[in-house]
Amino acid sequence: MKKKILFVLLTMIFLMSVASAGFAEQKHFAGIRIVFFPGGPPGCPFASVVYRGAKAAENDLGCKVDYVWSGWLPDKMVAQFKDAVARRPDGIAIMGHPGPDAFAPLVDEAIAKGIIVTSQNTTLPPIEEKYKDKGFGYVGQEMYASGVMLGKGAMKRAGLRRGDRAMVWGLLSQETRGLRSKGCIDALEDAGMKVDYIEISDAINTEAALGTPVFAGYVSANPDVKLIITDHGGLTATAETYMKASRKKPGDIYIAGFDLSPATADAIKKGYTDVVLDQQPWLQGYLPILQICLTKKYGFSGLHIDTGAALIDKTNIDFVAPLAQKGIR
Numbered sequence: 001m002k003k004k005i006l007f008v009l010l011t012m013i014f015l016m017s018v019a020s021a022g023f024a025e026q027k028h029f030a031g032i033r034i035v036f037f038p039g040g041p042p043g044c045p046f047a048s049v050v051y052r053g054a055k056a057a058e059n060d061l062g063c064k065v066d067y068v069w070s071g072w073l074p075d076k077m078v079a080q081f082k083d084a085v086a087r088r089p090d091g092i093a094i095m096g097h098p099g100p101d102a103f104a105p106l107v108d109e110a111i112a113k114g115i116i117v118t119s120q121n122t123t124l125p126p127i128e129e130k131y132k133d134k135g136f137g138y139v140g141q142e143m144y145a146s147g148v149m150l151g152k153g154a155m156k157r158a159g160l161r162r163g164d165r166a167m168v169w170g171l172l173s174q175e176t177r178g179l180r181s182k183g184c185i186d187a188l189e190d191a192g193m194k195v196d197y198i199e200i201s202d203a204i205n206t207e208a209a210l211g212t213p214v215f216a217g218y219v220s221a222n223p224d225v226k227l228i229i230t231d232h233g234g235l236t237a238t239a240e241t242y243m244k245a246s247r248k249k250p251g252d253i254y255i256a257g258f259d260l261s262p263a264t265a266d267a268i269k270k271g272y273t274d275v276v277l278d279q280q281p282w283l284q285g286y287l288p289i290l291q292i293c294l295t296k297k298y299g300f301s302g303l304h305i306d307t308g309a310a311l312i313d314k315t316n317i318d319f320v321a322p323l324a325q326k327g328i329r
Contacts (some may be wrong), residue, residue, distance in 0.1 A: 027062020125165020
């Protein structure tokens with residue numbers, strides 16, 4: 001009798017474990033294959049947060065995601081997109097840095113092959129309009145408006161006036177991505193400030209620490225500069241290093257930039273960085289994955305989601321700093 005009871009109990013446990021395993025495997029979007037572009041190199045302060053958001057979506061939704069790192073290089077993104085199309089996944093989530101002219105024919109080809117395409121971080125308006133009904137959406141900030149917001153916010157917080165000197169270190173050469181740099185410049189020039197501009201080189205775009213002599217050289221040649229805006233999450237995260245290399249103390253130059261990271265949060269607390277626009281990159285990882293899954297399974301059209309609305313400075317850094325440490329903000 002005891003053996004029979006033991007057998008029944010073991011059978012029940014086995015069946016429950018099989019059922020649980022089967023349930024765990026059958027997540028809502030299991031079987032969907034996606035190629036995702038986090039944008040930068042592995043370890044990049046910004047791209048790493050995008051990646052964590054995408055990984056969370058992969059784990060939550062049950063889809064299979066392959067990640068392609070691009071070093072923030074537009075030409076590399078184009079080449080990698082061609083390779084991704086050749087692999088025939090269900091969907092591809094791209095960074096829009098190469099711009100609509102470079103991407104348009106490639107997206108046409110992907111859509112014709114039944115591959116869902118959506119974008120994050122940098123808008124591709126003509127492509128989004130053309131393929132919105134096929135799931136082409138956007139998750140990220142509105143580029144020009146974000147630049148204007150940070151430019152005005154930094155100027156006001158720093159108490160700057162007409163005729164004061166500022167420098168914007170950005171990416172004007174990139175067709176759509178450069179709109180954020182332009183927004184910063186326009187906001188400052190419209191207020192009557194003298195604005196110098198430096199283009200971020202490909203090397204510094206990929207490895208922000210290489211920008212240290214550029215920053216130090218500019219500051220040495222322009223001792224009257226009162227505001228510097230770094231239009232790049234990696235450069236913003238390196239601001240403390242730049243300031244120390246230039247022998248500048250917290251507050252000597254008002255530093256503004258984009259995106260939170262543990263280093264940036266720490267620099268804000270120390271006073272080396274004064275204000276950043278948080279475009280919430282974790283969402284730029286999570287939501288494009290969800291977009292492709294929703295389109296693939298239910299035919300939902302593309303969603304356009306603005307993630308860039310918050311300015312972070314010493315008045316509110318304490319709330320978000322723990323989230324930045326966890327790679328969520």
